[in-house]
Amino acid sequence: MRRSSSTRRIVELVTALAAKGKRVILAGTDTDFRGEPFGPMPQLSPWPRSSTSCTRSASAAATPLSRNQRLIGGKPARYDSPTIMVGKRESYEARCRHCHEVPRRDERPVEMKQLTS
Numbered sequence: 780m781r782r783s784s785s786t787r788r789i790v791e792l793v794t795a796l797a798a799k800g801k802r803v804i805l806a807g808t809d810t811d812f813r814g815e816p817f818g819p820m821p822q823l824s825p826w827p828r829s830s831t832s833c834t835r836s837a838s839a840a841a842t843p844l845s846r847n848q849r850l851i852g853g854k855p856a857r858y859d860s861p862t863i864m865v866g867k868r869e870s871y872e873a874r875c876r877h878c879h880e881v882p883r884r885d886e887r888p889v890e891m892k893q894l895t896s
Contacts, residue, residue, distance in 0.1 A: 786819040793823055811862050812849035812871070813881050844873035848880070855880040 796803050809824070811817040849856035849864065849871055856864075858881050864870065 786822070789819045790822045808847060810847065812847050812856055812860075813858055813862075814846060814876075814879065817862075842875040842877070844875055846874045846876055846879035848872050848874040848878075855882060857882050859883075 793803050793805065805823060807820055808817055809820045849860070851860065851864075851870075
């Protein structure tokens with residue numbers, strides 16, 4: 780994975796501040812809609828002395844909703860869609876790892892009712 784110049788600058792800044800003993804507070808998503816490492820987070824994750832990971836839970840089963848599900852037209856985005864897509868709030872939803880879907884280009888999206896049958 781090629782790192783962008785902004786990713787390099789963020790990592791360099793955090794590294795420099797931490798080396799000076801400064802307290803650095805960061806927030807961000809660690810994976811993209813595919814479930815793959817996102818932006819500078821993989822380079823930043825070894826640095827903290829303490830870390831808090833926040834997830835939502837499905838109320839019925841208390842399953843952690845740890846995945847970002849991108850929806851395009853109400854259906855899961857295919858793997859080959861752009862990594863960054865700025866849109867309305869309903870463009871993404873939190874899902875557990877079992878309900879998270881990322882169809883390949885040659886796959887048709889799976890209907891949610893099929894997952895629960």
